[in-house]
Amino acid sequence: MFWQTTRFRIDLSQPQVMGIVNVTSDSFSDGGQHANMRAALAHCEQLLKEGANILDIGGESTRPGAPAVSLEDELARVLPVVREAVRLNVPVSVDTYKAEVMQAVLDVGVDIINDVWALRQTGAQQALAAHAQCGVCLMHMHGEPQTMQTLPMQGSCIQPVAEFLKYQAQALQTMGVAQERIALDPGIGFGKTVTQNFELLSHQDQLLALGYPLLVGWSRKSSLGVVTGCEVRERMVPSVAAAVLAVERGARLVRVHDVAQTMQALKIWQAAQV
Numbered sequence: 001m002f003w004q005t006t007r008f009r010i011d012l013s014q015p016q017v018m019g020i021v022n023v024t025s026d027s028f029s030d031g032g033q034h035a036n037m038r039a040a041l042a043h044c045e046q047l048l049k050e051g052a053n054i055l056d057i058g059g060e061s062t063r064p065g066a067p068a069v070s071l072e073d074e075l076a077r078v079l080p081v082v083r084e085a086v087r088l089n090v091p092v093s094v095d096t097y098k099a100e101v102m103q104a105v106l107d108v109g110v111d112i113i114n115d116v117w118a119l120r121q122t123g124a125q126q127a128l129a130a131h132a133q134c135g136v137c138l139m140h141m142h143g144e145p146q147t148m149q150t151l152p153m154q155g156s157c158i159q160p161v162a163e164f165l166k167y168q169a170q171a172l173q174t175m176g177v178a179q180e181r182i183a184l185d186p187g188i189g190f191g192k193t194v195t196q197n198f199e200l201l202s203h204q205d206q207l208l209a210l211g212y213p214l215l216v217g218w219s220r221k222s223s224l225g226v227v228t229g230c231e232v233r234e235r236m237v238p239s240v241a242a243a244v245l246a247v248e249r250g251a252r253l254v255r256v257h258d259v260a261q262t263m264q265a266l267k268i269w270q271a272a273q274v
Helices: 037-049 071-088 099-107 124-129 158-174 194-202 204-208 222-228 236-248 259-271
Strands: 002-004 009-011 016-022 054-058 092-095 112-115 135-139 182-185 253-256
Touching (some): 016 037, 016 259, 037 054, 037 071, 054 071, 054 112, 071 092, 071 099, 092 099, 099 112, 112 124, 124 158, 158 194, 194 204, 194 222, 236 253
Parallel strands (some): 016 253, 112 135
Antiparallel strands (some): 002 009
8 A cells, every 4th residue: 555645655565653743832742842943843853863754744733722823823833844844855744724834835845734624624625636646634523622622522433433534535536636645544632532532443444444544643642641640741652552553453654752662662563573
């Protein structure tokens, strides 16, 4: 299986690690640490040294309760970093739901759009469909960041998540976007209870049955803290464990903060594939 992106045809025969670069002041785990171009670019370079296969750059926090960021502020945060990051000769993803930001970053060579709203915002589908071959990740989110954890999903979530992702992917394909450009993300922590998040991990096979690569982001999520009692800064080991379990159960892309540790764990997993 491959993931077609703007400049790279990513081989998914082995798991790919997406390193997180938050160019924000209020992300739940590392807000403010990389909030200027120099710090963000240094972080990009460090993640690549640690083995990251893909960089994911975001200028707006989507943590529970996070306020929206204006278009002007998001562009001011993201564009300078993206212009430099695309020169690093690795796939670059931008985490955004705004069509104007998508168009701006695609214009400077970004490879992937990673959208927590799954292209449901005005103009987003059109921005992707107009591009020749960029990759896109469609994520399931119940509700919106401001309310998603106060009003989470009810009952079993695997079927509604699978149906939503299937619908959004098919809608994009009807607009001319090839299936090989599309990856899916079940949206761990986005409007779901602890039980539902682990249900998604337990039943990843039902998501894989849709026929698209699966990108999963467990890194430092609150569900890991509930299960282990660890604060955000203490969740490296639980995050790595969840990433390896996701890969073991078929995910081919994991979005992580702790790249070096995740790469080490995946080498052990790969050594056992005999």
